[in-house]
Amino acid sequence: MKTRCFLIALFLLPFAFHGCQSDSKSSSNQNKSSERALPTPQQVEYQRKEKVAFVHFGVNTFTNREWGTGEEDPGVFNPTNFNADQWAKILSENGFKTLILTAKHHDGFCLWPSQYTDHNIAESPYKDGNGDIVREVSEACDKYDIDLGLYLSPWDMHEKSYGTPEYNTFYLNQLRELLTNYGEIAEVWFDGAKGEGAKDMEYDFDLWWSTVRELQPDALIFSDEGPDIRWIGNEHGFAGKTNWSTVNRDSITIGKPGQGPYLNSGEAGAPDWVVGECDVSIRPGWFYHPEEDNEVKTVEKLTEIYMKSVGRNCTLLLNIPPDKTGQFHPTDVARLYAFSDTLDSIFSDDFMTDTDIEASSSQPSYSADKVSDKNWSSYWMADGDDQTPELTLRFEEPVTLNLMSLQEYIPIGQNISKFDVSIKKEDNWQIIAEETTVGYKRILQLDEVTTDEIRIRFHEFFSPPAINEIGLFMAN
Template sequence: MAMAQEIKPYGALPSKAQVAWNDLEYYMFIHFGPNTFTNKEWGHGDEDPKVFNPTHVDARQWARTAKLAGMKGIVLTAKHHDGFCLWPSKYSTHTVRESAWKDGKGDILKELSTACKEYGLKFGVYLSPWDRNHPEYGTATYNQVFANTLTEVLSNYGPVFEQWFDGANGGNIKQPYDWNLFHSVVYKHQPNAVIFSDVGPGCRWVGNENGIAGTTNWSTLNVKGFSPGAGGPPAKSLNEGNEDGEQWIPAECDVSIRPGWFYSPDTDDKVKSVSNLLDIYYGSVGRNGNLILNVPVDRDGVIHPNDSTRLMELRKVLDASFKNNLAKKAVVTATNTRTNNTAVKVAHLNDGTNTTYWAASDAANNSVITLTYKKPVTFNRVVLQEYIALGQRVKNFSVEILEKGQMKEIANETTIGHKRILRLPDYTTTQVRINILDAKAAPVISEVQLYKAPGVMAAPEIQWAVNGRVFLACASADPEVHYTLDGTEPTRQSPRYNKVIIKETTQHGDHSKGVYAPPADATVIELPLGGVVKAKAFLKDGSSSETVTRNLGVAPSGWKVVAVDGEAVPADHPVNKLLDDDKRTVYVTADKPATKYPHELQVDMGKALTLKGFTYTPPAGESATGVVYGYEFYTSTDGQHWGTPVAKGQFANIKNNPIKQSVPFKPTEARYFRFVAVAPANENDTRAGIADLGVIAR
């Protein structure tokens, strides 16, 4: 009798809790606290707790929204860096107990954990070890204070599926965190909780706050010598994992549905588009990661309708995209199938569940899975899943289709892991092959799925030239775009934009980026002093895109940078590129021993304006240099007398979330302004980087 061919596990393996966590795939992050009411991303801990006073907290609405969006859980910022606790902690005097909400008798954690149970959602908590309010922070006793705080939450509001930590340790006081102590508290009270940080141990930060994992993404990570926060692994390792890494620490992709993490009324019109959210979904869940999408609660205590509406629009598209698994209709065959193992069946490849699997024999690190149809099928999505309980194995695979009697390759990719989703153009064929070209050990595949996803109406893009002229672009073919300039919702009766630029798309659906020159006969929209533009695309079948809004500042026509770090510069100096409203062009100050921080730039706007704010766009990307953290902003009528700064502070979280910053200040008359970079986001930076500077006028 032949011996059973048992499958030997390969490499670092997930725990049962990690396997269950990966199956969740998509859940909600909620940032809520004093910052919601102060328009700050990182509060300083000195705010009056009475500022926290939502008019009508409805945690059931949060849970209901998450459930209807197709999410499987909610992680709440129970305590952010400001130290404010959303429950009446006995280890702090900066809590809801001291707030004006419910006369100090409320408990956000209790309300949300109860609501999650009602709606069948997992409940998770974020507790920042950084505490800018607690008097013991920075002392030898603080770690035990934080451990006590953890115990309080984890023993009273469970079960908790995820404990979210970051390594933030900023400000003037540094605290050596006792991570072993913190982890032991979590596992004592919530043994099945998955712990998030830069180095896990349950799941890892993906290395950016855009929600996008690497096209190669291993669930294993090398952690020796690394720690959460500034001591974390390189961004490339976080984004892609490490092949044959020491521990199973899969990627979690965090991103906010709007700019910033906490609610601000200034971002109500900046909720991400459906097409943008789809790019994020395919770049996270579709690349072996979990997606945690932040949806901040507003000052009323509910999820804003702009956010909830967008979530429902996304759910509708995702449901339609993955409604009909075409692989179930196929005859499936595979080469090198393992024998004498009753758990291994080819039929498991298209049975619609990832709890069963097919496996190749030990001698075969490559195999071919073929789906054959009697009649042609049309598809544009391929979904593959490995049986991760036995390890992540596939290193390289390709997809082929039968076309005109020959096999044609349509995709060639690297890793699979928990789930890999390929976005492809429409293909019609009677045969699809999945070629496992290379694997660390015998491939163990749980699912092969094919889908025909519907097309999505692309939203228009509002582009702005230096001279104040606005023009519109769109990635959908033959769009009819209407716009408004008075803040109202565009309809078919609104002014129509003539000669919309048709933007190209890649085969994976990503919109090409860049600034386009408008046709000579395009509609002329002149907004030299800025304003609000809203645009919406309509098709003849009655469908339409979501509305896109852009708040424009003063056009920098005629502006010039007159001095950098106290030295005059000519009009053709490269520094003037930072006034072009194009974030791709970046100016970085000189790297000389005598010109370290602070750095400053003086700008002449050519005429006097009443200013009420400024904007700073940092450099972005892996090679970004000189992202500014601390700033001062001065104005002058003559370029000689500057007085005290009209605005000063820090761009909170700008290192991890390098997006355009808008800073309001009291209206002031000025022709000149001076931007001073006081401190860098990266401690070792000596230079200041600026992609764009602008002002907001009254």
């Protein structure tokens, strides 16, 4: 079933988890037990997407601001050549599986004709007041088979009820509009951003999240604490070298400063599975600014971000802001295709395709050859009595490489906390990497080495290591 909007991430199954962002603490439904946390099927599929797109578009696009004021004339919103198909087609061709749209940013301007405010697209000249950007994007996502996610800013500088209990009902009404009129939603995105001098406001996240579960039961919810997807603690796109998908949600407060290090690395053995998401913009700003046309991130920088997000057990959320025409700028588009071509060239030639693999131990039906069969659902698992499990990879001819990827079979948990990689050199083992977590995917950027034998040893783990894929590459 195709998912469509991403403002909210759900966890209806026995493994699911929780979270959202604001100045207030939430006690959303949780599923804690003495057993270790496991992901829901939705969370697993989310990580397998690897790349998700954020699209910041609104009145700020036309006022050349990052944060608006809430006092903008809706008449400034007038894209001259809006084309949602352009967005969806480009994103689909570049491997992005979800598009998250800023349906409403902090200024309160709505990209759909909300009946609860006059600060919306119906008051703009776009299509003579008959436009609906959310609907057009929803239809384009459908056409190009990508999921739709939505961001509905909790902070609303235009709405007069903000700062009172009545605002929670106002926000809920807008949330219901989005969740009931635009098909399936894959993710709902909440944050705790708020400017200095903003009114105090206690958000009713429990109410909002329960509404998401009711109306879009397969959607994932993002915030600092989840419940399904968490912020990684920075906007550079980098996860920690050690990165657990588990956290203790009770120790996180949405919007509270100083939580970055914890969010960046997670916590070993914590009770809540909350996947990390690395958000970063392709430009210095989140909205389009013409003066930044020459500051679009280079392919080298985007590749580094991929290695330090997807390659560190996270999903990459890359923002591409449309310009005043309503389309992605040609520079951004060219950079996206070059970025995709670079990743394709790096990972197209895998030395694991012709490798002899030996394990120190294997459980029945989980043999070592599973790590190279290109079947994500099969995996090698070490025997429970093996104190230091290892895999040895042998090649008929020496290979030269500088990248290694490892993947744990995360439906049964994230278990590895310490491992190393060695190469055979003159009949002796030489350690070339000593690392901690693996998770969905860990990419090791190595000094260039040439060898005909590689050993991976697992030293610390909660349960016997279960590896479903190993890749070996030479990146130029």
